[in-house]
Amino acid sequence: MTKMTTSTRSPGRPRDNKVGPSLLAAARQLVLQHGYCGVSIQMIATEAGVGRQTLYRRWPSKAELVLAAFLESAGDADVLSDGRAEKRLLHFLVNVFRNLQQDGPAIRNLIASAQDDPEFLKSFRAGFVEPRAEIVATIFRDGIANGEILEDADVEMAVAAFHGAFWYHLLLGGKLDAEFAQRLTRLIMKSISKEPREEELLK
Amino acid sequence: MTKMTTSTRSPGRPRDNKVGPSLLAAARQLVLQHGYCGVSIQMIATEAGVGRQTLYRRWPSKAELVLAAFLESAGDADVLSDGRAEKRLLHFLVNVFRNLQQDGPAIRNLIASAQDDPEFLKSFRAGFVEPRAEIVATIFRDGIANGEILEDADVEMAVAAFHGAFWYHLLLGGKLDAEFAQRLTRLIMKSISKEPREEELLK
Amino acid sequence: MTKMTTSTRSPGRPRDNKVGPSLLAAARQLVLQHGYCGVSIQMIATEAGVGRQTLYRRWPSKAELVLAAFLESAGDADVLSDGRAEKRLLHFLVNVFRNLQQDGPAIRNLIASAQDDPEFLKSFRAGFVEPRAEIVATIFRDGIANGEILEDADVEMAVAAFHGAFWYHLLLGGKLDAEFAQRLTRLIMKSISKEPREEELLK
Amino acid sequence: MTKMTTSTRSPGRPRDNKVGPSLLAAARQLVLQHGYCGVSIQMIATEAGVGRQTLYRRWPSKAELVLAAFLESAGDADVLSDGRAEKRLLHFLVNVFRNLQQDGPAIRNLIASAQDDPEFLKSFRAGFVEPRAEIVATIFRDGIANGEILEDADVEMAVAAFHGAFWYHLLLGGKLDAEFAQRLTRLIMKSISKEPREEELLK
DNA sequence: CAGTAATCGAGACGGTACGTCGTGTCTTATG
DNA sequence: CATAAGACACGACGTACCGTCTCGATTACTG
Numbered sequence: 022m023t024k025m026t027t028s029t030r031s032p033g034r035p036r037d038n039k040v041g042p043s044l045l046a047a048a049r050q051l052v053l054q055h056g057y058c059g060v061s062i063q064m065i066a067t068e069a070g071v072g073r074q075t076l077y078r079r080w081p082s083k084a085e086l087v088l089a090a091f092l093e094s095a096g097d098a099d100v101l102s103d104g105r106a107e108k109r110l111l112h113f114l115v116n117v118f119r120n121l122q123q124d125g126p127a128i129r130n131l132i133a134s135a136q137d138d139p140e141f142l143k144s145f146r147a148g149f150v151e152p153r154a155e156i157v158a159t160i161f162r163d164g165i166a167n168g169e170i171l172e173d174a175d176v177e178m179a180v181a182a183f184h185g186a187f188w189y190h191l192l193l194g195g196k197l198d199a200e201f202a203q204r205l206t207r208l209i210m211k212s213i214s215k216e217p218r219e220e221e222l223l224k
Numbered sequence: 225m226t227k228m229t230t231s232t233r234s235p236g237r238p239r240d241n242k243v244g245p246s247l248l249a250a251a252r253q254l255v256l257q258h259g260y261c262g263v264s265i266q267m268i269a270t271e272a273g274v275g276r277q278t279l280y281r282r283w284p285s286k287a288e289l290v291l292a293a294f295l296e297s298a299g300d301a302d303v304l305s306d307g308r309a310e311k312r313l314l315h316f317l318v319n320v321f322r323n324l325q326q327d328g329p330a331i332r333n334l335i336a337s338a339q340d341d342p343e344f345l346k347s348f349r350a351g352f353v354e355p356r357a358e359i360v361a362t363i364f365r366d367g368i369a370n371g372e373i374l375e376d377a378d379v380e381m382a383v384a385a386f387h388g389a390f391w392y393h394l395l396l397g398g399k400l401d402a403e404f405a406q407r408l409t410r411l412i413m414k415s416i417s418k419e420p421r422e423e424e425l426l427k
Numbered sequence: 428m429t430k431m432t433t434s435t436r437s438p439g440r441p442r443d444n445k446v447g448p449s450l451l452a453a454a455r456q457l458v459l460q461h462g463y464c465g466v467s468i469q470m471i472a473t474e475a476g477v478g479r480q481t482l483y484r485r486w487p488s489k490a491e492l493v494l495a496a497f498l499e500s501a502g503d504a505d506v507l508s509d510g511r512a513e514k515r516l517l518h519f520l521v522n523v524f525r526n527l528q529q530d531g532p533a534i535r536n537l538i539a540s541a542q543d544d545p546e547f548l549k550s551f552r553a554g555f556v557e558p559r560a561e562i563v564a565t566i567f568r569d570g571i572a573n574g575e576i577l578e579d580a581d582v583e584m585a586v587a588a589f590h591g592a593f594w595y596h597l598l599l600g601g602k603l604d605a606e607f608a609q610r611l612t613r614l615i616m617k618s619i620s621k622e623p624r625e626e627e628l629l630k
Numbered sequence: 631m632t633k634m635t636t637s638t639r640s641p642g643r644p645r646d647n648k649v650g651p652s653l654l655a656a657a658r659q660l661v662l663q664h665g666y667c668g669v670s671i672q673m674i675a676t677e678a679g680v681g682r683q684t685l686y687r688r689w690p691s692k693a694e695l696v697l698a699a700f701l702e703s704a705g706d707a708d709v710l711s712d713g714r715a716e717k718r719l720l721h722f723l724v725n726v727f728r729n730l731q732q733d734g735p736a737i738r739n740l741i742a743s744a745q746d747d748p749e750f751l752k753s754f755r756a757g758f759v760e761p762r763a764e765i766v767a768t769i770f771r772d773g774i775a776n777g778e779i780l781e782d783a784d785v786e787m788a789v790a791a792f793h794g795a796f797w798y799h800l801l802l803g804g805k806l807d808a809e810f811a812q813r814l815t816r817l818i819m820k821s822i823s824k825e826p827r828e829e830e831l832l833k
Numbered sequence: 834c835a836g837t838a839a840t841c842g843a844g845a846c847g848g849t850a851c852g853t854c855g856t857g858t859c860t861t862a863t864g
Numbered sequence: 865c866a867t868a869a870g871a872c873a874c875g876a877c878g879t880a881c882c883g884t885c886t887c888g889a890t891t892a893c894t895g
Contacts, residue, residue, distance in 0.1 A: 030861090030862075031869080031870080032861080032862070032863085032868065032869045032870070033860085033861070033862090033868075033869030033870030033871070034859065034860040034861050034869075034870050034871040034872080035860075035861060035862095035870090035871075036870090036871065036872095037860095037871070037872075040871095040872085056340065057340065058340045061849080061850060061851085062850080062851075062852090063850075063851090066873095070873090071872080071873075072871095072872060072873040072874060072875095073852085073873090073874090073875095074853090074854090074871090074872080074873085074874090075871075075872060075873075077852075077853090078871080078872090129339040129340075130339050130340060132336070132339065132395060133335070133336035133337070133339040133340070134336070135395070135396075136332040136333050136335065136336040136395065137259065137260065137261040137332075137333060137336070139397070142396070142397055146396055146397075150396060175407050175410070175411055178389065178404075178407045178408055178410075178411045179411060181389040181390075181392050181393060181408075182385040182386075182388065182389040182408070182411055182412070183385075184388075184392055185385065185387075185388030185389035185390070185391055185392030185393075186381065186384040186385040186388035186389070187384075187388070188388055188391060188392055188395070189384050189387055189388030189391055189392075190384060190388075192335060192338070192339065192391070193338075193345070193349055193353060194342070194345055194349075204378050204381045205381055205384075205385070207378070207381075208378055208381045208382060208385055208415050208416075209385070209415070211414075211415040211416070212411050212412070212414040212415030213411075213414070233892095233893080234838085234839070235837070235838050235839065235892080235893060235894075236837080236838035236839020236840065236891085236892070236893085237838075237839050237840040237841075237890065237891040237892055237893095238839080238840075238891075238892065238893090239839085239840065239841095240840075240841075240891095243840095243841085264880080264881060264882090265881075265882075265883090266880095266881075266882095269842095273842085274841080274842075275840095275841060275842040275843060275844090276842090276843085276844090276883085276884095277840090277841085277842085277843095277883095277884085277885090278840075278841060278842075280883075280884090281840080281841095436887090436888075437843085437844085438842065438843045438844070438887080438888075438889090439842080439843035439844030439845065439886085439887070439888095440843075440844050440845040440846080440885065440886040440887050441844090441845075441886075441887060441888095442844090442845060442846095443845070443846075443886095446845095446846085462746065463746065464746045467875080467876055467877085468876080468877075468878090469875095469876075469877090472847095476847085477846080477847075478845095478846060478847040478848060478849095479847090479848085479878090480845090480846080480847085480848090480879090480880095481845075481846060481847075483878075483879095484845075484846095535745040535746075536745050536746060538742070538745065538801060539741070539742035539743070539745040539746070540742070541801070541802075542738040542739050542741065542742040542801065543665065543666065543667045543738075543739060543742070545803070548802070548803055552802055552803075556802060581813050581816070581817055584795065584813045584814055584816075584817045585817060587795040587796075587798050587799060587814075588791040588792075588794065588795040588814070588817055588818070589791075590794075590798055591791065591793075591794030591795035591796070591797055591798030591799075592787065592790040592791040592794035592795070593790075593794070594794055594797060594798055594801070595790050595793055595794030595797055595798075596790060596794075598741060598744070598745065598797070599744075599751070599755055599759060600748070600751055600755075610784050610787045611787055611790075611791070613784070613787075614784055614787045614788060614791055614821050614822075615791070615821070617820075617821040617822070618817050618818070618820040618821035619817075619820070640865070641865060642865020642866065643864060643865050643866040643867075644865080644866075645865090645866065645867095646866075646867075649866095649867085670854080670855060670856090671855080671856075671857090672855075672856095675868095679868085680867080680868075681866095681867060681868040681869060681870085682856095682857090682868090682869085682870090683857095683858085683859090683866090683867080683868085683869095684866075684867060684868075686857075686858090687866080687867095691856095691857095692856095
């Protein structure tokens with residue numbers, strides 16, 4: 022036996038695997054510094070000490086590159102693996118808001134970029150939106166499983182309302198703080214949880 | 225006596241008041257035809273048979289002009305003045321969705337434009353967002369007044385979740401149809417209405 | 428009578444008539460300094476303190492601009508208006524060679540540029556080649572008129588051989604000095620003048 | 631003993647001696663098809679099924695490669711070995727013009743390429759210009775030897791005028807036909823041949 | 834009824850970013 | 865070593881908009 026691996030290694034000079042990360046780092050730093058629109062493709066390439074073409078070889082647009090750059094930092098969303106749904110939601114939201122403290126402006130611009138670039142919209146959904154939606158959906162489904170949440174709850178819509186509400190604030194320049202997180206979580210939970218209303222409990 | 229009013233009319237040639245509307249019309253038509261990003265300021269001015277400066281004299285940016293153009297058509301939001309809150313919400317939403325059928329792409333781009341232009345964000349909030357938020361808030365407050373909705377409902381957050389949910393879908397390219405409207409309305413109403421849960425009714 | 432001139436002055440802001448000359452000057456200086464290929468359109472525009480578009484508005488290519496720049500200096504070809512043909516030819520050639528001392532490299536590159544750009548070739552012929560050809564042709568025709576040169580001399584071909592010979596040297600990097608001028612003039616004159624051969628005179 | 635020859639055969643993989651010719655062929659075909667400037671080094675390499683480096687290992691530039699490619703076809707210049715000088719010149723010229731029918735555009739671009747690349751200019755002179763100059767010079771010298779041409783004829787200049795005249799036409803897009811060949815030959819011969827003038831013969 | 838001043842269409846102007854192209858060098862694995 | 869493939873840094877290209885400016889011409893009110 023001669024060759025184990027089907028090692029379909031493409032011929033030619035392999036891509037320098039230091040250049041991708043250095044582009045991501047450059048993108049991230051420059052966007053945080055000058056804002057998304059204040060940064061050109063040229064600037065990122067120059068900062069990374071790289072030719073422009075080398076960038077285009079990896080990402081088709083500034084938006085895709087910046088998305089990748091900000092996905093890294095946001096990837097490590099720490100999520101409570103169990104506990105009451107409301108608590109887990111709140112914890113998630115507080116974490117997200119903390120990230121947005123720094124990344125908010127960039128994320129807003131990525132959402133903006135997706136509005137006239139269907140290809141990027143797909144990337145953005147797949148890389149950013151859906152993972153986060155899934156986290157929240159999982160919390161809801163766990164809640165159903167352990168009896169906290171109504172069996173017939175409209176999970177999909179609850180997720181949309183949950184994320185939508187803070188996108189709405191984010192995109193409109195509103196403040197995203199702990200109080201907001203609490204109120205939003207409360208609102209959604211009221212809609213889908215089994216727990217009797219407080220008012221009724223008092224009766 | 226020649227003139228009654230001391231009307232501080234500025235000297236010089238008065239503005240041609242046909243030019244504003246023709247710019248709005250041109251903007252609207254071109255954006256619907258080629259998409260927001262497919263239209264340049266020059267194109268709009270040319271289409272309206274107007275110099276570029278004449279446009280800048282009235283609006284500071286493409287976004288502001290297009291906002292004005294699309295505000296006109298959306299201005300005549302017909303809202304039920306009374307009835308049950310859920311019904312009124314649903315009616316509003318269906319109307320909005322009907323408008324978005326045509327204007328959706330433009331609105332998405334306006335939201336996008338606001339993400340890196342604080343000045344325009346203010347205009348957009350004042351002209352587009354807040355009027356619509358107020359309509360929904362009013363419905364909620366009416367609901368409280370007539371006992372449909374809990375006195376301590378978080379109206380502001382409910383509005384954010386309500387609008388946010390369909391913005392979320394709009395910006396992500398989701399479908400905005402009657403079913404979505406119904407499910408969203410239901411979710412929000414469940415959260416804030418007094419009506420006892422179905423489950424409890426069955427007890 | 429109200430208006431005399433049909434003054435078809437085009438509308439819009441008139442072109443700044445200082446910008447053309449400053450571009451020509453910049454082009455000339457930079458090309459002399461760094462060579463034709465060492466100069467980019469951007470460099471010329473920057474040197475002239477002008478936007479790139481402003482340059483493209485006046486000339487369609489670097490070649491056309493540089494041609495114009497070097498036409499100016501070469502325009503003042505001083506030509507003897509009478510005298511013996513051979514003397515006038517020689518005087519012309521010496522003058523040309525003096526110009527080429529400085530402009531030679533640029534001219535060579537202009538000829539080169541014309542080889543893959545038919546549009547520019549036309550400009551180059553009209554602006555550079557033909558005026559110079561005409562000067563020499565005129566000398567020949569004067570020579571015919573005053574009996575120095577054969578009536579049936581092939582003026583066109585003589586011009587081609589005259590100019591061609593020194594283009595040949597120019598393009599091949601040969602030296603263009605007074606001796607060359609003398610020998611070339613002699614050769615051509617021998618071909619077309621009436622004067623009996625020296626050899627025959629000696630018989 | 632395995633190998634006989636001490637032949638200083640370089641170590642490593644020997645050059646594939648099919649690759650050179652296939653590059654020449656690819657270059658020739660592509661340049662004839664798309665024009666010199668319409669062809670990139672990459673295209674030639676790809677057409678020949680060869681890596682780019684392999685090309686650079688053999689020729690330092692596109693110009694050198696294309697020169698080599700077109701030298702092949704032009705190498706077989708058939709020249710009359712004796713006869714009257716004028717006849718031999720004419721025959722040569724007609725042959726050259728026939729070649730230029732096809733290769734003209736490429737040759738023009740090679741001349742152009744030489745204008746900003748001294749290294750290539752040397753190659754071009756050595757490979758293309760001088761052999762052809764020598765052919766013509768030889769014809770002239772033979773003419774001197776057999777008494778057709780004046781002993782003190784300026785052969786070098788005659789060659790320059792002869793070649794220069796048709797370069798001039800070639801580079802300026804003029805037509806190179808039999809009539810041109812005849813007129814040019816006539817002009818040069820008149821200048822350097824011993825034959826008495828027609829006018830004088832009629833005396 | 835001349836003077837003043839702002840508006841209008843048109844287009845020049847200095848900039849900036851874009852995406853593509855070609856060049857010559859380099860770096861792999863495979864002969 | 866040579867080779868095919870392709871990455872890489874670089875830099876020019878021509879285009880598209882942008883927001884501002886500068887024209888002649890127009891159109892009102894003012895003194």
